[in-house]
Amino acid sequence: MLQVSIRPGQPEDEKYIREFTATTFEWGDYVADAFPTWLKGPGDVWVAQHLERVVGVTHVHYTRNGEAWFEGIRVHPSYRRLGIGRLLTEASISGARKKGATMAFCAIDSTNEASSALARSFGFEKTEHMIEHEKTLAGHPAGGGPQNNGASHEYEIRPATPQDYPRLIDLAAQEVRFIGCNFRWRPVSLQNIAPESSEERVLVAATDSGEVFACAFMGSVWEDPPRKEGEPWCFNVDIGAVFGELPAVSALLDYAETRLWGHGSKAKRGLENGPEVGREAELRIFVYTGQSQNSLSSYLLSRGFTVFSGLTCGAKAGIGIWSRVL
Ligand SMILES: CC(C)(COP(=O)(O)OP(=O)(O)OC[C@H]1O[C@@H](n2cnc3c(N)ncnc32)[C@H](O)[C@@H]1OP(=O)(O)O)[C@@H](O)C(=O)NCCC(=O)NCCS
Numbered sequence: 001m002l003q004v005s006i007r008p009g010q011p012e013d014e015k016y017i018r019e020f021t022a023t024t025f026e027w028g029d030y031v032a033d034a035f036p037t038w039l040k041g042p043g044d045v046w047v048a049q050h051l052e053r054v055v056g057v058t059h060v061h062y063t064r065n066g067e068a069w070f071e072g073i074r075v076h077p078s079y080r081r082l083g084i085g086r087l088l089t090e091a092s093i094s095g096a097r098k099k100g101a102t103m104a105f106c107a108i109d110s111t112n113e114a115s116s117a118l119a120r121s122f123g124f125e126k127t128e129h130m131i132e133h134e135k136t137l138a139g140h141p142a143g144g145g146p147q148n149n150g151a152s153h154e155y156e157i158r159p160a161t162p163q164d165y166p167r168l169i170d171l172a173a174q175e176v177r178f179i180g181c182n183f184r185w186r187p188v189s190l191q192n193i194a195p196e197s198s199e200e201r202v203l204v205a206a207t208d209s210g211e212v213f214a215c216a217f218m219g220s221v222w223e224d225p226p227r228k229e230g231e232p233w234c235f236n237v238d239i240g241a242v243f244g245e246l247p248a249v250s251a252l253l254d255y256a257e258t259r260l261w262g263h264g265s266k267a268k269r270g271l272e273n274g275p276e277v278g279r280e281a282e283l284r285i286f287v288y289t290g291q292s293q294n295s296l297s298s299y300l301l302s303r304g305f306t307v308f309s310g311l312t313c314g315a316k317a318g319i320g321i322w323s324r325v326l
Contacts, residue, residue: 002050002079002082002083003050003051004048004049004050004055004056004082004083004084004087005048005049006046006047006048006049006087006088006090006091007046007047007049008044008045008046008047009035009038009039009045009046009047009057010039010047011036011039013035013047013054013057014032014035014036016053016054016055017031017032017035017047017054017057017074018032020054020055020074020076020077021057021074024074027227028227029074030072031057031072031074034059034072035057038059038072041061042062043059043060043061043062044059044060044091044092044095044096044099045057045058045059045060046058046059046060046088046091046092046095048075048079048084048087048088050079053076055075055076055079055084056073056074056075056076056079056084056085056087056088057072057073057074057088058070058071058072058073058074058088058089058091058092059071059072060092060095060096061184062096062099062101063186063187063191063192063196064191064192064194064196065186065187065189065191065192066099066100066101066102067101067102067103067104067105067186067187067192068092068096068099068101068103068104068105068326069104069105069106069184069185069186070089070092070104070105070106071106071107071183071184073085073088073089073115073118075088080114085114085118086118086121089118089122092104093122093326096326097326101326102325102326103187103323103324103325103326104124104323104324104326105178105185105186105187105321105322105323106119106124106321106322107130107183107184107185107319107320107321107322108319108320108322109319109320110129110317110318110319110320111317116320116322119322122324123324124322124323124324125322125323125324126320126321126322127177127321127322127323128177128178128290128291128320128321129290129291129318129319129320129321130178130185130288130289130290130291130318130319130320130321131288131289131297131307131317131318132286132287132288132307132308132317132318132319133286133287133288133289133297133300133301133305133306133307133308134284134285134286134305134306134307134308135284135285135287135300135303135304135305135306136282136283136284137257137260137261137283137284137285154207154247154251155205155206155207155213155214155247155248155251156205156206156207156208157203157204157205157251157252157255158203158204158206159195159201159202159203159204160193160194160202160203160204160212160215162194164204164212164215165190165193165194166190167212168193168202168204168212168215169188169189169190169193171212171213171214171215171243171244172188172193172215172241172243173188174243175243175244175290175292175293175296176188176241176243176290176292176293177290177321178241178290178321179192179193179217179240179241180196180200180217180240180241181199181200181217181218181219181238181239181240181241182199182200182219182222182238182240183238183240184196184240185240185241185321198220199219199220200217200218200219200220201217201218201219201220202215202216202217202218203215203216203218203252203255205244205248205249205251205252212244213244213245213247213248214242214243214244214245214248214249214251214252215241215242215243215244215252216239216241216242216249216252216253216256217239217240217241217242218237218238218239218240218256219237219238219239219240220237221235221236221237221259221260221263222235222236222237222238223235223236224236232281232282233281233282234281234282234283234284235260235263235281235282235283235284236260236283236284236285236286237256237259237260237284237285237286238285238286238288239252239253239256239285239286239287239288240288241288241290242287242289242296243293243296246295246296246299249296249299250299250303253285253287253303256285257285260283260285261283263283285305286308287300287305288319
């Protein structure tokens, strides 16, 4: 039997992780870049070591409400199916129990059979199915940004304040079970509703009288440099949850598109540092809807979004949110 030890991650492990995750998915992987941030954060980082080499990694993030979010599990391609994913998951579960978590969650791409089977073997069940919608904003900002469909005039878009939180819980309860962005979700609850990091914005659409009609969880704009010669530089923004009355949701989407547009425009004018200066950028917006949000999904399609097929395709496209009691 292979001698593998599971231990907390340390900075020297990054080089191994970078090497064995370089081609995890067709688009690459984010785990090696996230690893140093994970180490500095309050979550648990577990690595699997064989001889001198690190051959597996995973991270557990904790929500304000104390739920455990399992993410970024990776096993070196030459070491798969040897029980390492199982050992990393066991470490995650016992670490989360020690921290007092009573529920664990994770997101798995619907076509990822290996990861789904691993989660199932630990008693995780799929509790939500998120559909990923994508839109590339056409053209480039020469003449004032995206079309305004009129909805934005009626609403002020602003960050949510604690006074808004009970109203957001009411709005969310009718439509979504999970909130968050950038591929990390948490169950809807009063403790979880505030932004979890500086990367996340919780925005509301409110009328002049101050009444809130919709809410969006929006990530900060992230950049995808070209992977191959000739590919565009991409700026992306992710809305992991959006809910409320449709005209107000529409105003939030207008806001997100305008913001993304501004970012691309700034880069084109050479105001950003880096190789993208002066280049045309592709602007992409991702919006996730839960399984009770069919009408929002239809609205997104009418607004020029498509169901994202970058990682997956076909009827099974989407992301499962799995959960289990700890
Ligand atoms: C998912 C992953 C971490 C599993 O790691 P692993 O070390 O190979 O998993 P294990 O050997 O511990 O497998 C444990 C159980 O998971 C299931 N499983 C793992 N790989 C599987 C596969 N390819 N097909 C079907 N079931 C699989 C089986 O139930 C397995 O038990 P068994 O071998 O007794 O049948 C690994 O395949 C990987 O790194 N994949 C790429 C990254 C990824 O997709 N991460 C998850 C993103 S959500």
